[in-house]
Amino acid sequence: MARFRTYNGTNGLFCIYMTRCIRRLCLYSLLLPVFSTVIAQDSTRSQSKLVIFPAMTRSIETSWAFGGAASYTFRVSAKDTLSRTSSIQMGVLYSLRKQLVSSIRGTQYLRNENWIFNEQISFSSFPDKFWGMGKNTADNSVEDYSFKQMYIYLHLMKKIAPRLFAGLLYEYQRVWNISYKPGGLFDQQQVPGRQNYHVSGLGLSLTYDSRNHAFSPDKGFFAQTYFNHFSPLTGSQYPYTNLVVDIRKYVPAGKDAVFAAQAWLFGNIGKSVPLRSQAAFGGDNTMRGYYQGRFRDLQQFVIQGEYRRHIYKRFGIVAFAGMGNVAHEIGELNFSNLKYSFGGGMRYALNASEKLNLRIDYGIGKGNNSGFYFQLAEAF
Known part of the structure; x- marks a missing residue:
């Protein structure tokens, strides 16, 4: 599973931004703020702020989705001037494809950022699509299925050196009301997790982060690796271990331009990894253009790059390309039947100082795979 899994891996649905960002976006009839409350504020910065607003997104998986969201930003301690602003975000979206996604997530910075705590709780009721397992499935082999999912993710990180954090994480996932075609691909391939199940696991992480901005860096390096072990000892119905490596580099590429690159490895160790914990290729963050x-x-790798350039006032353009693949075993990850994608898009800066952008992308993949994305924040 990728981080922020509203439907097995999405991190663009509930990006949160400040009140002035919403007002600017409202001018373009994209979002309309309905309620904004400043709880406490001084002359230099807001100590705490609550913002509630409608929201709208689009992806290949959901088509257009509409709903509402709320953001509460605050400082855990007024005396802590070194830590970044903490936040808790909530949101509910319902798509034109009758998909419901709700989520609560946040990040809290504690004790001069010596500690960082991330959390996510989400619920999904999601009609989805399945093409079968493996790298060689045909476009016309698709079957519809649906499920309900509850997901909990807790991640506590401790600074152990400048820009370096060690972490402890916990994941819980319950999947039920799974509906699929009897005798179809799920039964033919005996896919684990096609019946109701839950998994629970504990893991460790190591993170290095020298990026100069959280939303759209123009320089710096980010590297994170973690493993999470799901076991009967932690209450999991399926025993397996999930491994993830995420490496990103941001390099200035001339005036008002940056080149961003990412290498991402997602692996599972175990003979029976359930459906919603498997590698799911594509999405609005990796390999855009693929559902x-x-x-x-069970395994996946992606390598992608993106050229981002500011062109006029709050507007920018991007061009991106990537390649990747899936496999059943780590040793089978190779360039056989390699998948690729490329595309471009526009950016509008909702918050120039925080570099938070509205993202409009069109991605083209191999075969009949392509799609349009309307999201907040960069893909990586």
Whole structure:
């Protein structure tokens, strides 16, 4: 599973931004703020702020989705001037494809950022698509299925050196009301997790982060690796271990331009990894142009790059390309039947100082795979 899994891996649905960002976006009839409350504020910065607003997104998986969201930003201690602003975000979206996604997530910075705590709780009721397992599935082999999912993710990180954090994480996932075609691909391939199940696991992480901005860095390096072990000892119905490596580099590429690159490895160790914990290829963050889950297996790698350039006032353009693959075993991750994607898009800066952008992308993949995305914040 990728981080922020509202439907097995999405991190663009509930990006949160400040009141002035919403007002600017409202001018373009994209979002309309309905309620904004400043709880406490001084002359230099807001100590705490609550913002409630309607929201709208689009992806290949959901088509257009509409709903509402809220953001509460605050400082854990007024005396802590070194830590970044903490936040808690909530949101509910319902798509034109009758998909419901609700989420609460946040990040809290504690004790001069010596501690960082991330949390996410989400619920999804989601009609989805399945093409079968493996890297060689055909476009016309698609079957519809649906499920309900509850997901909990807790991640506590401790600074152990400048820009370096060690972490402890916990994940819980319950999947039920799974509906699929009897005798179809799920039964033919005996896919684990096609019946109701839950998993629970504990893991460790190591993170290095020298990026100069959280939303859209123009320089710096980010590297994170973690493993999470799901076991009967932690209450999991399926025993397996999830491994993830995420490496990103941001390099200035001339005036008002940056080149961003990412290498991402997602792996599972175990003979029986349930459906919603498997690698799901595609989405609005990796391999844009492919439906998320177009190719599905236990292992996955993605390498992608993006050229981002500011062109006028709050507007910018991007061009991106990537390649990747899935496999059943780590050793089988190779360039056989390699998947690729490329595309471009526009950016509008909702908050120039925080570099938070509205993202409009069109991605083209191999075969009949392509799609349009309307999201907040960069893909990586």
